[in-house]
Amino acid sequence: MESMEPVASPPSLPPSVPSVDSQTVDSQTVNSQTADSQADPAQASSNLTNSNLTNSNLTNSNLANSNLANSNLIDTPLPEASPPPTTLNTTLNTLADVVQPHLLTNLKHLNKYEEAVLKGFEVEDLHDLRVTWRQLRVILQMLAPVLALSKPKLLKNLQTVTTVIGGIRDTDVLLEQSNHLRSQFLSLPEQLFLAKVTDQLTQQRAKHLKKIQKMLLATRHDRLKQHLHQALTQACDRPVIQQPAIALVPELLSPHWAALWLHPGWWVELPLPAAIDPIDPTAIEPIDHSTIRTVTAPSLAAAFHTLHDLRKAIKRVRYEITFFKALYPRPVLTAIEPLKALQGKLGDLQDTVVLMTYFDQRLKPKQKRRFTQLNALLDQQLQTQWQKLQIDRATCLDITYRTELRQWLFQPQG
Template structure:
């Protein structure tokens, strides 16, 4: 049996599928015990990332893999979403406590304290769901067993025999094409006879209007960027510095749009926690949230302009077509 620690030369799509799935499965279960202790938010974060990367490996190598039903990508996704609900609350808590609350006047700090109390109750309920998900005769335990059985006796589809270097572009291009063709790139643009480019010098209010109208589209682009980044990172050994630079760009898109989304989600959470309309949020807090989105929007426009350039997109495609062999 081949494992990621085995010195056997690995050349086929199936070889690399096994290595990727095993690596991210092991990372996922590594943090299970710490997550159940609920002492360190980083353990939850790492387990959630592990599940997402495991899902990406299962999806990215799907043409080669024959996984059992309990270990299918869809099952991984369900558990990742449950972990994600708890992690999202931790992100909200961290932002409220460390980023926004210290900048507020005392009268508004009291409001955030009310929201934090509400968050603590919600988090307690969500952690109970995570605990039920991970313990006992759960789907997670079935998933774990299914993967462990598969590692002992892996099964593949016929395409697993193909040389990795020959099929790598075919694996990467569909997901990356979807990323580059996403309509989110066209949010807040202007066109003339020669170019498509981001609208310059938008005010905070104009940015808020754009986000209210098309924020969901940008959020969807962020999710696509995350999928592409995880998939690209499976194959960095096969490419050079140019590929790594494109991968960093995708990561930056994910992060910048994530900052916008996190701020919007926090605003929605506060209206729920405080049981008020969005327009009734405390003035300083509301301004701070809008300012954070505006700053992230400036960063987004730099990336947007870069990827509205046809030469950049064509260069991305060309780079994918030129995988290289691994060094000996």
Template structure:
């Protein structure tokens, strides 16, 4: 292990690791008090995102960092998942209130009321767990103290002294290669003499069958896209407009696949809340859920077609190999 004094201008892998970890730790802590008040869902959302970005900074800069056990990725992940349970319920509530209830006839409105009552009970339980986690003498407190101590006396691996520009591609390429090699890209495709392409003109039923069979694979690709997006966001200062365009693509992939997953999760939640089967959900509600998935599938196919193109993937790799220089 080694200790690195932070110079006036950040040049090394260790310098930028410190900057990233401190930035996302501070942003996360900024929302703690508001989350405990439980008055604004946005505070919870921002704290959850902050925890995820902190986790990405810790894993992305792992070759340089020597963090105490309480501040490592595994511990951050546990706390982020606790926040995530509560946040996911808020997302479901927002969708039921603002997206689905207005589209339903009065005859189906009661279903939404029943689901929201059930959700409120689940949310009360989830918030109690968040409150216990953030206020108690728990892993969260140990994590906070561990980071605060590390910021005062940071310790690094020997690779921390390497120039950041020389190692950026080595940091980014493994995660992005895993992303581009994910089997989720091959969901709903066909091969012909011109290559591999998304199946065209699938009807609603065919899309539902694809999602039933391979929805989990797309969900996993979405999670990988999220990790890639957060990691790429750490380094936008070092690249140009092309890199930013790839970042936007990855964000869009995450969002579109997220819309598919959110609809599927909502369907499962409704069957639980109403104590019924998916096939017995109210007709209009079922149709609205299926339509949201179908529209997201159309958006997904455009992105899928783009990233099944070898030249696009090759361009992605080439861009990572060409950082522009240190930011001012």
């Protein structure tokens, strides 16, 4: 008996394609609807009318919804525009865009500080005025290659102003230190000497204030500021200053940066022992060679002068870097903190040396030998300050710190 072959079932169609039976049913349905329509024309017309009304209502509803949506769009306030960026887009700004507004702002600050000084001659106002003038002078020296300053004597006149205003700073420091020493345990002759020194310094300060007042009120000083404003306003005509700021700033920082790290003050050594413990004035033995006399010796005087010049070199570099701090992605003041700390300690050392020199010029030889307590206090102060700055000097001379700081400063990112 032959086996029967199974009958293959027809392949199923995709869901989107109707089958034949389905098409037949749909055709019958259409024919039925057509027949009904032909059988009852009135009913068909009624259905058509109802359909049109329904479509009309739907259209009106859509229009109403559309009008409501448009009304909501009108009543809804637009989102506020984001404020313009406050940081400087240094990749597109020229050096003139960065420099000119900053310098003109400094001139406005000078006028404000001068008005405050003329009102009360407060120490803080004098400090702000002195620092602002010195910063302006340093920045103009740095920008000299790119600024077309028409007045050759402009920088020289600026130096005269800073010298006059800076003269009172040493007097204030001497007064402060002398008053501090008077509060220490000193002999009666030493106390009388310091009282005399304080009176002399007070009179000297009054003379400095009169000199500063005369300079600030002089017509020549007003002309200097007018020339400065005019020069800075017209100083951006040269093609070089129209170049991108990030391309020129490394070149402007290079001269004083190199001078700082090649300065001989980094390797100065003083013949001073380690800092001693707090002094017991009753146990001090008379000394033949006073500290006051020692610091004025030619060899030590030259060493202190070199250290003081190193301090000024650090200050110049700090002023220049701070002037361009907006060009860097992180706070520049944090990166140069070790330099700032060393500058401060060198300043303290210099103040002590100035005080000792001032005393040496006013003490007789017998007094220099007899003032044992005063010599001991100054000796301890000098030694302690010298020891403290060694830590900051070592930090700044660290090769890793110097390399990272140099790479960062000479690649401004904006």
